[in-house]
Each structure stands twice: as structure tokens, then as C-alpha cells.
Amino acid sequence: MGRAARIFLPVAASCLIAAVITVRLPLPRVALQRASPERSDGGKPDTTYLKPDAAPLKPDTTHKTVLLSRQLMAEAGVNVGDVVTLAADANGTRGGTFLVAGMYEPVPDPRKFSAKRLEARLHLPDLIALTEDTNDPGSSDQVSALNLSLANKQDADAVASALARRVPGMTAASTSRPGGLDDPFAVLERFHEAIAIVTVTGSTAFLLALMVMRAEERREIIGILRLMGIRSRSILVEVLLEGLLIAVAGAIFGVLLAVAAQSLVNRFFQWRYDTTLVFVRVTTSIAWKAVAFAVPLGVVAGLAASWTLLRRSVVSLVRR
Amino acid sequence: MTSRALAWRTVTAERSRAVLAVAGVAVIGALLFDMLLLSRGLLVSFRQMLDTAGYDVRVVASEAFPIRSPIPEASPVAADVARLPEVRDVTIVRTDRALVLIQGRGPTEVELLNLTVGAERRVWRLTAGQDLGPRVRTKTSSSPAVISRGLAESLTLAPGSTFRLRVIVSGVASALPPATFEVIGIADFHFAAANEHAVATTFDAFQGVRGSTASDAADVILVASRPEVESASTVAAIERQRPDVRAYSNDEVVARFDENGFAYFRQISFVLSSITLGFAFLLVGTLLTVSVNQRLGQVAALRALGFPRRRIAAMLAWESAWLVGVGGLLSLPVGWALALQLDRILRQMPNISDELHFFVFEPRIAVWHLGLLAATGVAAAVYPVWIATRLPIAATLRLETVS
Numbered sequence: 009m010g011r012a013a014r015i016f017l018p019v020a021a022s023c024l025i026a027a028v029i030t031v032r033l034p035l036p037r038v039a040l041q042r043a044s045p046e047r048s049d050g051g052k053p054d055t056t057y058l059k060p061d062a063a064p065l066k067p068d069t070t071h072k073t074v075l076l077s078r079q080l081m082a083e084a085g086v087n088v089g090d091v092v093t094l095a096a097d098a099n100g101t102r103g104g105t106f107l108v109a110g111m112y113e114p115v116p117d118p119r120k121f122s123a124k125r126l127e128a129r130l131h132l133p134d135l136i137a138l139t140e141d142t143n144d145p146g147s148s149d150q151v152s153a154l155n156l157s158l159a160n161k162q163d164a165d166a167v168a169s170a171l172a173r174r175v176p177g178m179t180a181a182s183t184s185r186p187g188g189l190d191d192p193f194a195v196l197e198r199f200h201e202a203i204a205i206v207t208v209t210g211s212t213a214f215l216l217a218l219m220v221m222r223a224e225e226r227r228e229i230i231g232i233l234r235l236m237g238i239r240s241r242s243i244l245v246e247v248l249l250e251g252l253l254i255a256v257a258g259a260i261f262g263v264l265l266a267v268a269a270q271s272l273v274n275r276f277f278q279w280r281y282d283t284t285l286v287f288v289r290v291t292t293s294i295a296w297k298a299v300a301f302a303v304p305l306g307v308v309a310g311l312a313a314s315w316t317l318l319r320r321s322v323v324s325l326v327r328r
Numbered sequence: 329m330t331s332r333a334l335a336w337r338t339v340t341a342e343r344s345r346a347v348l349a350v351a352g353v354a355v356i357g358a359l360l361f362d363m364l365l366l367s368r369g370l371l372v373s374f375r376q377m378l379d380t381a382g383y384d385v386r387v388v389a390s391e392a393f394p395i396r397s398p399i400p401e402a403s404p405v406a407a408d409v410a411r412l413p414e415v416r417d418v419t420i421v422r423t424d425r426a427l428v429l430i431q432g433r434g435p436t437e438v439e440l441l442n443l444t445v446g447a448e449r450r451v452w453r454l455t456a457g458q459d460l461g462p463r464v465r466t467k468t469s470s471s472p473a474v475i476s477r478g479l480a481e482s483l484t485l486a487p488g489s490t491f492r493l494r495v496i497v498s499g500v501a502s503a504l505p506p507a508t509f510e511v512i513g514i515a516d517f518h519f520a521a522a523n524e525h526a527v528a529t530t531f532d533a534f535q536g537v538r539g540s541t542a543s544d545a546a547d548v549i550l551v552a553s554r555p556e557v558e559s560a561s562t563v564a565a566i567e568r569q570r571p572d573v574r575a576y577s578n579d580e581v582v583a584r585f586d587e588n589g590f591a592y593f594r595q596i597s598f599v600l601s602s603i604t605l606g607f608a609f610l611l612v613g614t615l616l617t618v619s620v621n622q623r624l625g626q627v628a629a630l631r632a633l634g635f636p637r638r639r640i641a642a643m644l645a646w647e648s649a650w651l652v653g654v655g656g657l658l659s660l661p662v663g664w665a666l667a668l669q670l671d672r673i674l675r676q677m678p679n680i681s682d683e684l685h686f687f688v689f690e691p692r693i694a695v696w697h698l699g700l701l702a703a704t705g706v707a708a709a710v711y712p713v714w715i716a717t718r719l720p721i722a723a724t725l726r727l728e729t730v731s
Contacts, residue, residue, distance in 0.1 A: 121592075122592055190523060190676050190677060190678045192677050192678065195673065195674060195676045195677045198673050198676075199670060199673050199674055202669065202670055202673055203359070203600065203670075206355060206358070206359050206666060207356075207359060207604075207607070209355050210352050210355035210356040210359065210607070210611075211352075211607070213348050213349075213351040213352035213355060214348075214349075214352040214610075214611045214614075214615075216348050217345055217348035217349050217352060217615055218614065218615070218618065220344055220345050220348065221345060221615075221618050221619070221622065222618075224342075224345075224622070225622060273599065276599070277595065280595060
């Protein structure tokens with residue numbers, strides 16, 4: 009077996025461990041942060057997600073204007089500049105005609121990632137005119153939700169309580185993650201962590217088996233070194249340094265592999281769900297965590313495999 | 329000596345190496361097994377849950393299902409459906425959100441439920457007290473209620489206890505007064521989530537607490553077909569009879585949920601299964617390759633003694649089979665134990681019914697699992713076999729002697 013291959017295999021094993029720790033499949037936490045409260049449902053159109061060729065929503069003297077989501081435009085075969093009918097019922101009786109002023113990409117929302125985003129954005133008066141109930145005068149002044157931007161974000165709970173006291177029946181809640189044990193994203197995170205632990209356990213067995221084979225391969229060399237008078241401790245330090253080098257190289261290679269894989273995974277899921285949601289993101293902290301886990305593991309595996317050899321007698325090592 | 333026996337001796341000669349390899353395959357195989365269970369677990373479990381109650385068709389107001397959209401005049405619709413020759417049984421289900429108010433405690437949110445009289449046993453299992461029914465009587469003048477076990481435990485309620493309940497009216501200011509209920513029974517609700525509390529009551533009490541005695545709306549009408557009738561025929565008959573509602577068989581409900589809600593876990597399962605298989609392939613392939621490389625002299629000697637190439641290939645294939653076979657078989661119990669833990673983690677998600685599981689065992693999954701591992705073992709043995717069978721005998725022996 010070539011020298012390059014002998015070095016490569018343990019490096020590959022360490023790299024797999026690092027890659028597995030780094031790539032944790034769809035973990036939409038990062039995406040959740042991107043879908044900021046200011047841009048949640050009911051908020052003003054977010055120019056960040058407008059296509060460059062989309063015209064901004066502005067009053068039109070001849071037609072009311074509307075923005076349609078990319079998915080809706082593709083589904084309905086509509087182009088910018090077309091006139092479309094939007095109605096609140098299937099018969100089209102409570103509807104009106106609108107000029108499609110532009111196309112937008114819906115704000116990625118992990119809670120809606122499996123849903124088709126067939127959406128439209130209208131001016132509030134147009135939406136109310138479309139949906140109001142003529143038998144209910146109050147319906148012309150109704151909205152589904154109001155988004156508040158607080159001067160001090162820490163006051164969210166106090167503001168929610170104050171609103172609940174002043175307007176009975178209204179629900180006010182903070183848009184930040186609840187962070188409870190049953191938060192779906194916290195549950196998914198724990199699930200992915202459990203998967204990562206299992207995979208690392210399997211790869212550790214893999215790494216140990218390889219290290220044992222590698223140590224066995226060098227039994228005679230170690231025997232000769234000891235016959236020459238080199239102390240076990242010096243040989244152990246050499247094994248330690250060698251293991252460290254291999255583990256560091258493997259961990260770095262693993263992180264690079266994970267960085268390359270994140271693009272593939274994101275593309276696959278973005279294609280599958282027709283969304284711009286980011287499912288995997290290899291952050292610096294995750295990369296460091298992977299390195300911090302993989303390097304000691306590689307070193308310990310190398311030491312454990314060599315330790316049994318160093319405890320044997322010199323005669324048995326050189327097979328005499 | 330046969331190739332199988334020779335392979336066994338080779339594997340057992342290096343016990344620590346073999347144990348580590350088998351452990352690696354067992355753990356990776358367990359993960360593969362779990363991902364295969366996850367790929368269909370929710371669907372199978374959901375289907376089992378739907379079938380438990382014995383209804384095979386669900387009638388709803390519109391195609392927006394599962395988004396809640398009440399059927400406005402539910403009783404006439406149910407009566408029309410019940411008259412169909414394909415139908416054996418019909419149950420109207422009405423639900424609402426409500427708060428249970430007990431002095432000295434904060435309000436507790438519950439699911440308020442009403443079913444057609446006689447259908448109770450299909451939706452919940454009574455564990456204490458008496459059930460709702462035509463002859464139900466309370467000790468006080470309060471309305472009767474059967475409550476979920478979790479609610480009874482958290483609020484220390486027992487048959488005979490009373491509580492006040494107010495319906496939540498979302499989106500508008502509401503001054504609906506609370507009504508007083510008496511607990512007549514405690515039950516396990518089949519469709520309730522672990523963290524969800526339920527209160528079931530009679531139709532009159534349900535209408536009374538909602539302050540809408542004129543309303544006959546229902547969330548869903550459950551239909552059981554006659555045993556000899558296919559669900560699809562019942563669905564077609566209902567839609568012919570009442571074009572203003574939509575009917576879905578359990579198969580269609582499962583397909584709809586599969587499309588909208590469960591695809592995520594299938595995708596995770598697909599990606600992780602692929603990675604796991606690749607991992608197992610690398611693991612076994614690398615171990616066999618390194619093992620063959622360390623025994624080149626031995627293989628060359630066997631060839632020089634007259635061992636044909638196919639016996640060498642068979643020996644290596646058996647080595648792979650021992651490692652993957654033993655590891656694969658071990659991976660089944662390990663995987664099942666792991667699946668129970670992963671299921672426990674995922675079931676912490678909100679609104680997951682007690683009867684819904686993410687990992688569900690099916691015999692065909694075990695067959696798939698062992699088949700995939702076997703294919704991986706064969707693929708992993710290809711390269712080492714190629715090395716061993718293409719070995720130049722004389723050159724290898726000379727190299728071994730010199731070294």
C-alpha cells in the first residue's frame with residue numbers, strides 16, 4: 009500500500025467525522041432569522057425581495073396595481089403589465105381588475121416552506137374593498153394583523169400584556185422565537201444533534217479500526233526503534249504528533265467538504281420546495297465546533313491504537 | 329478448507345479490528361434503518377390513526393381542507409349522507425377553542441368537542457366516571473363534560489368536580505360569558521396531542537357556551553362505509569348527493585398530508601439514507617482494501633499454491649459478508665432502540681397526537697434495509713477483490729521476501 013494512501017485513509021476518516029458534524033441537514037434556524045419580524049405577513053412590501061425589473065407599488069390612475077409572487081406568476085402564466093382579475097370568491101362576483109405592476113419573491117418562511125407560495129400584494133384599501141362584507145359595516149375597517157416595532161425589544165411581553173388588558177379579545181405576541189422545549193425548530197435541532205452523535209459514534213469505530221490496522225502495520229518498525237534504545241514515551245509523542253497532523257488535516261478537509269456540500273443540499277431543497285429558504289449554512293462557530301470535536305477524537309484514536317503496541321515486549325514486536 | 333471458513337478465520341484472527349468494523353457497520357446500519365423507518369413512518373402512523381376510529385370517509389366544506397372551514401348546515405348534510413346505501417354510520421364533529429377557568433389558577437386552553445350521540449367510544453376511551461349519552465345526568469344543574477386525562481391531572485379534576493369554561497372568539501372583542509360544567513367522566517382522546525387538553529360535551533351545552541344556538545355548523549362529518557363498499561364509491565356517492573361539500577377517503581387524506589406536511593421528513597430521510605449508505609460503503613471498502621493490502625504476500629502464496637482466482641474472490645466476498653452481515657443484523661435492534669429515542673425527540677413538537685409516530689416498523693422496511701446493506705457489502709468488496717485477483721504472484725512474493 010502506498011505511503012500517500014496510508015496517510016490519506018485516516019485523514020479521510022477524520023474528515024468524514026468533521027463533515028458529518030458540520031453538515032446538519034435542513035436546519036432552518038438561520039432562515040428563520042432572515043425572515044425578520046419587519047418583513048412578516050402583513051408588513052409593507054419588502055424591496056429586498058423584489059425582482060430588479062419589478063415596478064414599485066404606486067397608485068395607477070387607470071388600474072389598481074398589484075404585485076404577484078414569482079410562483080403565482082409562473083402557475084398562472086401571467087406577465088408584468090397584464091391585467092388580471094382578483095376575487096374573494098370562486099365565482100368572481102366580489103372581484104376587480106388589477107394591473108400586474110411587478111413580480112416579487114416571497115419572504116422565505118420556514119413555517120411555509122412546503123406550501124406553494126401563491127400570493128399577491130395589494131394596497132390596503134384595495135384589499136379591504138375586495139374582502140369587505142357589505143352586511144357588516146365594521147369589516148371595512150378590519151385588518152388581520154398589525155406589526156409593531158418597539159423602541160425597546162425587551163418590552164415585548166409588557167406591551168403584549170398591556171394590549172391584552174386594553175383591547176379584550178385581541179392577541180398580541182412577540183415575533184421572536186418562543187425558545188420553549190416544544191418549539192418546532194428547537195425540536196428539529198435536537199433531532200439533528202442526535203443524528204450527528206450517532207454518526208460520529210459510527211465514524212469513531214471506523215477511525216479506530218483504521219488506526220488499529222495502521223499501528224499493526226508498523227509493529228516491526230516500533231520494535232526496531234525500541235531495540236535501538238528509543239524510549240516508549242518518545243515513540244508515543246511521535247504517534248501523538250502524527251495523529252494530531254492527520255486529525256487537523258482531516259478536520260480542515262471535512263469542513264471544506266461540508267462547505268461544498270451545503271450548496272448542493274441547499275440547491276436540492278430549494279429546487280424541491282421552490283423556495284429561497286436557506287436550509288444549511290456552515291457558520292464559523294459550527295466549523296470550529298466540528299474541528300474541536302474531530303481533532304481530539306483523531307488524536308485519541310491514534311493513541312489508543314498505538315498504546316497496545318507500546319505495552320508489548322520488544323521481542324514480541326519484532327516477532328522473535 | 330472452503331472460502332467461507334477461510335474468511336471466518338481471517339476475520340477472527342484480528343478480533344479487535346473485526347469488532348470495531350462490526351460496531352461501525354452496526355451503528356451506521358442502525359442509522360440507515362431509522363432513516364428508512366422515518367421515510368414512511370408518519371404516513372403509516374397517520375393512516376393507522378385515521379383507521380382506528382373506523383371511519384373511512386371525511387366530509388368537509390371545501391377543498392381548502394385541512395384548513396378549517398365549517399360546513400354551515402351540517403345536520404341536513406349528515407342526514408342526506410346517512411340515507412345513501414353505501415353508508416353504514418355518520419358522525420358530526422364540532423370543535424372550538426376554549427378556556428377552562430378555575431379560581432386561583434390561570435386559564436387553561438382546551439379543545440371543546442361535540443360528537444353525534446353514540447360515536448363517543450370511537451373517539452375516546454373512558455377511563456373513569458360515565459360517558460356522554462342520551463341518558464346522561466349530572467348531580468348539579470351544570471352541563472356534563474368528559475375531559476381528557478391530562479386536563480384532569482393538571483387541574484386536579486375528578487368526576488363530580490365543576491369548572492367554568494369560556495369559548496375563545498379570535499379576531500374580535502368578545503363578552504361571551506363562561507358556562508359551568510360538571511365532570512362526569514375522564515377519557516383518553518385518540519386524536520389529542522400529548523400537550524393538548526380536550527373537553528367533550530353535549531350538543532346543547534356546546535351551542536349554549538358558544539352563544540350560537542341557531543348555528544348548525546360542523547368542522548367535519550365522519551362517514552363509515554358498509555363493509556362491502558369501497559371508500560371511493562362512498563366518496564362518489566356523497567359528492568353526487570351533495571355537490572356543495574367535499575368528501576375525501578382516508579387514502580386521499582393521507583395523500584394530501586403527504587404532499588403538504590410530511591414531505592420534509594421524507595426528504596431528510598432520503599438525503600441521510602444516501603449519506604449513510606455512502607458511509608457504510610466507504611467503511612467496509614476501506615477496511616477490506618487495507619486488510620488485503622496487508623495480506624498481499626499471503627494472497628500471493630495462496631495463488632502460488634494453486635488457489636484459483638475465484639476462490640480468492642469468494643474468500644474476500646465472504647469476509648465482507650461476515651462484517652456487513654453481522655453488523656447489519658445487529659443494526660436492527662440497535663436501530664429500533666435508537667428509533668424510539670429519536671421518535672421521543674420529534675414527538676415533542678407541538679400538536680402531535682399521542683398516537684402519531686415518526687418511526688413505524690414495517691417488515692418490508694427490514695427487508696429493504698438488509699437488501700441495501702447487502703448491496704453495499706458487495707459493492708465494497710469489488711475493489712479489494714480486483715486487487716487480489718490481479719496480483720502478480722512472483723513479483724509480490726519476491727517483494728515480501730526482500731522486505
